Amino acid sequence: AQSVTQPDIHITVSEGASLELRCNYSYGATPYLFWYVQSPGQGLQLLLKYFSGDTLVQGIKGFEAEFKRSQSSFNLRKPSVHWSDAAEYFCAVLPNTGKLIFGQGTTLQVKP
Amino acid sequence: NAGVTQTPKFQVLKTGQSMTLQCAQDMNHEYMSWYRQDPGMGLRLIHYSVGAGITDQGEVPNGYNVSRSTTEDFPLRLLSAAPSQTSVYFCASSYSDRPAERIFGSGTRLTVV
Numbered sequence: 001a002q003s004v005t006q007p008d009i010h011i012t013v014s015e016g017a018s019l020e021l022r023c024n025y026s027y028g029a030t031p032y033l034f035w036y037v038q039s040p041g042q043g044l045q046l047l048l049k050y051f052s053g054d055t056l057v058q059g060i061k062g063f064e065a066e067f068k069r070s071q072s073s074f075n076l077r078k079p080s081v082h083w084s085d086a087a088e089y090f091c092a093v094l095p096n097t098g099k100l101i102f103g104q105g106t107t108l109q110v111k112p
Numbered sequence: 113n114a115g116v117t118q119t120p121k122f123q124v125l126k127t128g129q130s131m132t133l134q135c136a137q138d139m140n141h142e143y144m145s146w147y148r149q150d151p152g153m154g155l156r157l158i159h160y161s162v163g164a165g166i167t168d169q170g171e172v173p174n175g176y177n178v179s180r181s182t183t184e185d186f187p188l189r190l191l192s193a194a195p196s197q198t199s200v201y202f203c204a205s206s207y208s209d210r211p212a213e214r215i216f217g218s219g220t221r222l223t224v225v
Binding site: 004032034042046049094099103105 | 116121143145147152153154155158160162170171202206209210211213214216217218219
């Protein structure tokens, strides 16, 4: 069965430090991959997506993610974190069933 | 403003009561879906629709009904609320069920006592 794993439930980084959020998926074919961000009390906003082509994708708010087929991973990165990045982040995979599957989420806390 | 609108934003129900969560989109999207969000479990698909008159079950459909009489609206019905249905519910839409961004509403926080 398809699944998405975000190994880190909670991450704390200092403002200005770099960030990497991990995402691993289980799916037989090349998946369509997404990262969403959810600020407290808000809905989900798309940060970036991978459908095909260049495996390094750029998103909004200075985020990027790299698709690594050999590792079944789609990790999210940002070179310098801002206090406003504190939120919950969700990785998701879209298999050919058309049913979007989410990971458990990673809560990011940013220290001043 | 184009987007997905969910009402109400907050609701408290007593066990056994029924209610309908409303979802409307004005982007002419064919695909609409309902998710529930619970701590530590991410978002789980309840029901979805690939067009007017067509609905299907997701991962956690029990206790919920849906219908899709128009392209714009996709209401979620709880027939007899249970405390296990306490959750945050999100509606999402996209132009297709295939590779396409899902646009999410702002959510409905439901508490069943």
